[in-house]
Amino acid sequence: MTKPLENDLHQFFYDLHQHPELSNNEFETTQKIKKALDQHHIKVLDLPLKTGLVAEIGQGIPFIVLRGDIDALPIQEQVDVSYTSKNDGVMHACGHDFHATAMLGTAILLKEREHTLQGTVRIIFQAAEEVGTGALDVIRTGVLDQAEAVFGIHNDPTLVSGIIGCKEGALTAGVDRFAIRIQAKGTHAARPQDGNDPLIVVAHIIQVFQTIISRRISSDENAVVSLTQVHSGTTWNIIPDTAFLEGTVRSFNTQTRQLIENxxxxxxxxxxxxxxxxxxxxxxxxxxxxxxxxxxxxxxxQVAKESNLQYREVEKSPIGEDFSFYQEKVSGAFIMIGSGGPYPLHHPKFKIDTNIVFPSALYLSNLAESALGFLQKKRK
Known part of the structure; x- marks a missing residue:
């Protein structure tokens, strides 16, 4: 079964990669996953989700949850592969096609050993991670209620292909976005005294914002305030009425996050x-x-070690990830899987090393089975 399944997963991955869909529009992706699950007689829960789905293997307690996301990004692909995206301006530049395929493989492997599972595994194929709303949609269905552990994965192009990375405590950053609109008074550039220049205000905001991290946040903490857009004016000789700024804050604990907002x-x-x-x-x-x-x-x-895979403790990263909403309900771990680089996530030349697809599915199935066994022993 190993080699045929590995080949099938590769073909499934290529198909998802060629037909990426944006957040909340993963209709074909959802149907493809459901069809594959049906072919292996894997139960799909009847849930009020627009896109995405949840599979279930095993029965009884304890029960744990695995999660992989399925949405793509509005990026024009520049990767020279035979299975490049056929949807203009859309590509899997974050590797969610890999996450979904690995979780499909996990479901199939767990179904093969369903009679030996010591509980229930629910596998979430989650929509809309890129816009930060998909996890909350899933949580509202109640599918995590009474779960005892939750695990999620994300590929990491900074890690060697196939290596398993994890760490306790903060792993990714809290993400906030802000937009600032300034209403001032425009005038002719030759007579600035007749107006109220919003660009002077913009300059002060940019300068003072940079003191938040350097003067208000302890050097023991990691945080970022980044201004990423500034728009104002229409021509060279008129001081405008308005200005617009936009940016993001990244932080690793609730206290720092609230302090920066304040x-x-x-x-x-x-x-x-x-x-x-x-x-x-x-x-x-x-x-x-x-x-x-x-x-x-x-x-x-430890499961990575027992699965004869390379593993390591990783550093925390300032990327955002809505898996954190699951962890507010259930304890668990988010796991990084090396995807080989060299281009970073969200880059038009980002590419997954397909050799990691099947080993990742095998690892995740071992993780789920071992976690159920661990929780079962705790009950005795």
Missing amino acids: EIRQILKGIEQTFAVKIDLDWQAGPPSVTNDSIWSNFAL
Whole structure:
């Protein structure tokens, strides 16, 4: 079964890669996964999800959850492979096609040994991770209720292909997005005294924001405040009425996250009063930091060792990941799998080393089976 399954998974991966779908529009992807699960007589739960689905193998308690995401990104692919994306302007630049395929392989392997499983495994094929809403949609269905552990995966192009990486505590950053709109008073550039220049305000905001990390956050903490867009004006000789700024905050604990938001609000309030302008802040809180349970993160590395795979403790990363919402309900671990690089996630030349697909499925099936056995022993 091993070689035929490996070949089937590769073909499934190629197909997903060629037909990527954006967040909340993964209709064909969902149907392809469901069809593959049906072919192996794997139960799919009847849930009110627009896209994505949840498979179930085994029965009774304990029960654990595995999660892989399925959505793609609005990026034009530049990878020279035979299975490049056929959907113009859309590609799997984050490797969710690999995540979905690995989870499909896991489901098939677990189904083969279903009669020996000491509990239930639910596998989430999650939509809309890239927009940060998919995990919450799944949680609202109640599919995680009474679960005793949750595991998720993400490929990591900075790691050697196939290596399993994990760490206890914070692994990814909490993600916040902000948009700032400044209403001032435009005038002719030759008579600035007749107006109220929003670009002067922009300059102060940019400068003062950089002091939040350097002067308000302890050097023991990692955090980032990045301004990524500035728009104002229409021509060379007119001072505009308005300006717009946008950016992101990345942090690794709730206290730092709240402190940065408070500082930004206070800074903008002060600048608004100082320059007699109107400043509106649109603060969009995203997923919190992925924070791994110490027992389950060490367990994940131990299973990698027992599966004769390379493994290592990894550093935390400032990327965002909505898997953290699951961890607010159930303890567990988010696991990185080396995908070989050289291009980073979300790059138009990003590519998965397909040699990791089947070993990853085998590892995850071993992880699920071992976790059920571990929880069963705790009951005795």
